[in-house]
Amino acid sequence: MTRNAFLWISVAILAVYFTVALLAPFIAPYGATEITGSPFQPPDSGHLFGTNDVGQDIFSQLVYGSRVTLIFGFCSALLSVSISTCAGIVLGYYGGNLDEVVCRILDILMPIPIFPLLIVLTTFFNPGIVQVSILMGVLGSIHGIRLIRAPALSLAETPFIEGARSIGATDLRIMSRHILPNLMPVVTAKFVSSSQHYLVMGVGLSFIGLWDTMTVDWGSMIQNAYSSGALSLGLWWWILPPGIAVVGISLALALAGYSLEESFNPRLEVNRI
Amino acid sequence: MIDGHYLLRRIGYSGAAFVICVTLTFFILHLMPGDYITNYLLSISNYLPQEAVDQFYQQYGLDRPLWEQYVIYVCNILQGHWGYSYQYGLPVFPMIMQKLTWSLVILLPAVLLGIAIGIVLGAWSGWKSGGKKDLALFNFMIVFRAIPEFWWAIMAVWVFAFSLQWFPLGGFTSISVLSSGLNPWDVLYHAILPICLLTSFIVAGNYYVMRNSMIAVIGEDYITTARAKGLDERAVLWRHALKNALLPMVTMTTFQVAGIIMGSVFIETVFSWPGIGLLTTDALRMRDLPILEGIFLLDALMTIGAMLAADILASHLDPRIRMGDQ
Numbered sequence: 001m002t003r004n005a006f007l008w009i010s011v012a013i014l015a016v017y018f019t020v021a022l023l024a025p026f027i028a029p030y031g032a033t034e035i036t037g038s039p040f041q042p043p044d045s046g047h048l049f050g051t052n053d054v055g056q057d058i059f060s061q062l063v064y065g066s067r068v069t070l071i072f073g074f075c076s077a078l079l080s081v082s083i084s085t086c087a088g089i090v091l092g093y094y095g096g097n098l099d100e101v102v103c104r105i106l107d108i109l110m111p112i113p114i115f116p117l118l119i120v121l122t123t124f125f126n127p128g129i130v131q132v133s134i135l136m137g138v139l140g141s142i143h144g145i146r147l148i149r150a151p152a153l154s155l156a157e158t159p160f161i162e163g164a165r166s167i168g169a170t171d172l173r174i175m176s177r178h179i180l181p182n183l184m185p186v187v188t189a190k191f192v193s194s195s196q197h198y199l200v201m202g203v204g205l206s207f208i209g210l211w212d213t214m215t216v217d218w219g220s221m222i223q224n225a226y227s228s229g230a231l232s233l234g235l236w237w238w239i240l241p242p243g244i245a246v247v248g249i250s251l252a253l254a255l256a257g258y259s260l261e262e263s264f265n266p267r268l269e270v271n272r273i
Numbered sequence: 274m275i276d277g278h279y280l281l282r283r284i285g286y287s288g289a290a291f292v293i294c295v296t297l298t299f300f301i302l303h304l305m306p307g308d309y310i311t312n313y314l315l316s317i318s319n320y321l322p323q324e325a326v327d328q329f330y331q332q333y334g335l336d337r338p339l340w341e342q343y344v345i346y347v348c349n350i351l352q353g354h355w356g357y358s359y360q361y362g363l364p365v366f367p368m369i370m371q372k373l374t375w376s377l378v379i380l381l382p383a384v385l386l387g388i389a390i391g392i393v394l395g396a397w398s399g400w401k402s403g404g405k406k407d408l409a410l411f412n413f414m415i416v417f418r419a420i421p422e423f424w425w426a427i428m429a430v431w432v433f434a435f436s437l438q439w440f441p442l443g444g445f446t447s448i449s450v451l452s453s454g455l456n457p458w459d460v461l462y463h464a465i466l467p468i469c470l471l472t473s474f475i476v477a478g479n480y481y482v483m484r485n486s487m488i489a490v491i492g493e494d495y496i497t498t499a500r501a502k503g504l505d506e507r508a509v510l511w512r513h514a515l516k517n518a519l520l521p522m523v524t525m526t527t528f529q530v531a532g533i534i535m536g537s538v539f540i541e542t543v544f545s546w547p548g549i550g551l552l553t554t555d556a557l558r559m560r561d562l563p564i565l566e567g568i569f570l571l572d573a574l575m576t577i578g579a580m581l582a583a584d585i586l587a588s589h590l591d592p593r594i595r596m597g598d599q
Contacts, residue, residue: 108289111580115535116553116569117297123557124305200421207423208542208554222427226543231431232442243427247420254419 007259013252021066030057032064032216050237068217073199079137081191084144092152185264196253218242294573309359356563365567376548383471391479399487426543440466443545487518524583531579534572
């Protein structure tokens with residue numbers, strides 16, 4: 001199977017996840033926190049994936065939980081990549097003193113450990129998932145700026161940019177119409193890998209119990225099931241669905257990321273005989 | 274060897290990063306909604322005498338304005354006083370060190386093994402790049418890395434501890450510790466599963482970097498030259514390719530040593546291992562600010578120190594980096 005096929009398979013899987021998240025109220029038979037059956041009911045026709053310790057429908061929780069998880073993963077990735085792209089292009093294009101100063105600031109900010117900060121901020125803004133993802137995006141963009149700046153810097157020196165300038169194109173036009181499209185491969189690959197990274201991190205944070213316990217998302221579902229001993233009680237339908245959901249989307253994003261990276265980076269391709 | 278100017282500038286940056294980090298964590302933590310009294314004490318008893326609350330605030334200096342607290346905090350840190358925990362009333366530093374020791378029991382072997390195995394696998398895979406075995410290993414690693422750590426851990430507990438009953442379900446020692454004292458073999462028995470898991474995560478990360486670096490090195494002209502000289506493949510691999518491919522691993526390895534404090538949070542949660550990860554989440558829930566500040570301070574010190582060490586080491590090992598940074 002070729003890399004291209006992998007890419008299309010992952011896009012299809014992602015499309016399914018997005019549809020489920022968008023149409024959650026139409027797909028889920030019950031509300032996420034609604035008590036609709038007796039506790040620990042195994043899967044049957046009424047409850048597709050059974051019920052949990054208080055009798056909530058696991059399938060409905062799974063469907064509604066996808067919203068929280070996807071919002072966190074994709075919003076932070078989108079924000080972080082947009083900031084890195086804009087800043088990287090501006091720095092690379094103008095260069096000079098601005099570039100010098102910002103790079104020095106980045107040098108200072110780079111070694112600050114993000115993960116502990118993230119843990120505290122998550123508690124801080126509980127249960128505002130949108131706020132946390134905005135912060136995550138801003139914090140995470142620091143590492144992306146350099147990634148975009150380097151190719152933007154070398155692009156700014158090329159003859160076709162000079163040509164565009166000589167026919168009187170404005171700086172904004174050059175940056176948006178000439179530099180950005182040439183950077184799209186890097187930006188797309190970065191976006192896909194960041195969304196996987198943030199998504200898994202979001203689920204992880206909620207798994208270690210840092211998010212609001214009232215918010216139903218995949219991480220808190222796994223945490224709830226694991227700490228209540230779903231494994232030792234043999235209640236597989238309680239813990240497996242959220243786990244498989246996370247694994248599925250994470251795998252799809254990872255495969256898409258690697259396929260994109262490989263098709264944009266000829267150096268990796270050469271060694272593939 | 275190393276340019277004094279460059280070194281000074283690096284140290285200056287690290288100092289600035291440290292100041293920013295300390296300031297940021299202090300203010301974020303102190304502005305956090307809820308404190309130890311409202312979050313914890315009120316949850317175990319409905320009524321607290323006002324005098325007790327006042328005394329608590331006064332004892333920990335929480336009645337002063339925030340900027341004054343900040344100045345006192347910074348002065349204390351510079352003198353090596355890391356404060357006292359709200360929950361236990363004990364000095365923070367020895368507490369963190371004690372938990373860190375427990376984390377290191379699983380982290381140290383995992384990091385060492387992970388680096389060694391990762392380098393060997395990555396180098397081998399990169400050397401054979403394009404081959405069937407390389408592709409199989411590479412795809413396996415992509416899939417392995419894509420699945421979250423805690424999910425691997427849960428599955429490992431299910432298969433090895435619950436179904437096969439080869440290992441205990443969690444914790445760091447058997448209940449027999451109460452009668453017979455702490456037994457190193459018992460601790461090891463509890464640590465094997467977490468160590469194996471952590472090792473494989475570190476291997477997967479290192480493998481990817483090492484393989485890419487090896488592939489890049491193989492394309493270089495000096496490898497062609499070495500082959501053209503008629504050196505046998507083993508000599509090319511060991512003396513020419515591997516040495517150069519190891520360069521990015523220097524940075525990677527220093528990062529892993531730096532990330533050691535928070536590196537095992539997920540694994541510790543799954544296995545209820547009494548390490549620094551558990552201490553962090555616990556302190557966060559109780560709003561035990563001095564412990565949190567201590568942990569973050571230690572983490573910042575280690576990360577920033579390791580970055581500095583990585584920079585100096587890399588420029589020492591690779592003259593090209595030195596030249597490029599004028």
